[in-house]
Amino acid sequence: MRIKLYGILKDLIGPEVKIGVDKPITIHELLTLLNDMSGGNLREWLDKVRVAVNGEIVESAGAIIKPGDEVAVLPPSAGG
Amino acid sequence: MGSVKVGIVREEIDVGAIINEFKALGREGFGAVVVFVGVVKGLVEGAAVSELKYEAYEELAEKILTRIAEEEMRKHGLGAVAIYHRVGDLKPGDTTVYIVVAARGRREGFAAAAEILNRVKHEAPIYKLEVREDGEFWVIGDGERVPRPPAQRGS
Numbered sequence: 001m002r003i004k005l006y007g008i009l010k011d012l013i014g015p016e017v018k019i020g021v022d023k024p025i026t027i028h029e030l031l032t033l034l035n036d037m038s039g040g041n042l043r044e045w046l047d048k049v050r051v052a053v054n055g056e057i058v059e060s061a062g063a064i065i066k067p068g069d070e071v072a073v074l075p076p077s078a079g080g
Numbered sequence: 081m082g083s084v085k086v087g088i089v090r091e092e093i094d095v096g097a098i099i100n101e102f103k104a105l106g107r108e109g110f111g112a113v114v115v116f117v118g119v120v121k122g123l124v125e126g127a128a129v130s131e132l133k134y135e136a137y138e139e140l141a142e143k144i145l146t147r148i149a150e151e152e153m154r155k156h157g158l159g160a161v162a163i164y165h166r167v168g169d170l171k172p173g174d175t176t177v178y179i180v181v182a183a184r185g186r187r188e189g190f191a192a193a194a195e196i197l198n199r200v201k202h203e204a205p206i207y208k209l210e211v212r213e214d215g216e217f218w219v220i221g222d223g224e225r226v227p228r229p230p231a232q233r234g235s
Contacts, residue, residue: 006137007207008218011229048220052140052205072137072205076221079136079165079206080118080177080197 001067003034007075009049012041021067027051028061034073050074082153082182083160086145088138088206093164093178102160102182110159114189116179116197122172125225127212134167134176137205141165148199156192158183163196165206 001019005012019033031049035042050057052072053065065071082105085098095115102113120132149161159182166176179196183189200206201222209228210217216228 004137006135006205007209008220008226008228011218050205052137055140055143057140072140074137074205075207075218077202077204077206078208078219078221079204080201 001065001069001071003030004070004072006072007078009042009045009073009075012045013038024064024066026061027053027058027063027065030065030071031061031073045075048076082158084146084149084153085160085162085164086142086149087164088136088141088145089164089166090168092166092175095178095180098162098178098180102162102180105159105182108159110182110184112183112186112189114181114183114186114193116177116193117175118177118197120170120172120174120176124210124212127214129172129210129212131211132170132176133209133211134165134170135207136165136167138167141204141206144204145200148196148203152181152192152196152199156181156183156188156195158188158192161192161196163200165200165204167206 001021003017005015031046054070099113122129145163149163153161162180164178179193181189181192183192208219210219217225218228220226
């Protein structure tokens with residue numbers, strides 16, 4: 001599963017990471033995995049990020065992501 | 081539904097052309113065209129800024145800008161809405177975001193433009209890194225600044 005990251009998250013983890021999962025996982029599980037991969041760097045961002053699945057923001061941490069989904073993890077927006 | 085134009089763009093937008101197009105709606109009773117243009121500040125918290133580096137999750141950002149434009153058009157009874165946001169490396173004095181609305185009158189026009197700007201800032205997946213004389217800072221949400229992790233500086 002490929003995950004794209006933006007903004008400060010790109011600095012903390014990388015612009016894109018590959019996670020070796022072959023079964024559906026929840027958004028909460030995904031964020032926990034990413035935090036572990038970053039050595040805990042993501043901890044302070046876990047309750048601030050938004051996750052987009054297949055081009056739509058998904059609000060529920062319990063929502064399921066399937067292998068093959070297009071997933072992006074987004075920090076708080078800063079347009080303007 | 082009136083006209084909606086949105087985009088994540090790299091170059092400047094010709095605001096005059098949009099005003100010319102929107103002012104034609106005066107014939108249909110839309111008597112106000114309100115324009116907001118954001119500009120990169122060269123001084124923040126007393127420090128000189130050399131660059132703002134903008135990036136976006138572009139496909140999703142354009143989808144969200146379209147949603148904001150359509151919802152605010154309905155809410156304020158607008159005749160037309162344009163929202164463009166730039167990405168790339170911008171210098172002080174460069175334009176960043178453009179919001180243009182055609183409204184029935186000034187009250188609806190100013191209210192709609194302000195609300196659209198607020199929603200663009202909070203909802204569109206757009207990110208900026210502020211390059212200053214005293215370091216590099218990610219701007220988070222509404223003005224909070226977080227120093228860039230040391231390993232990434234200058235990249």
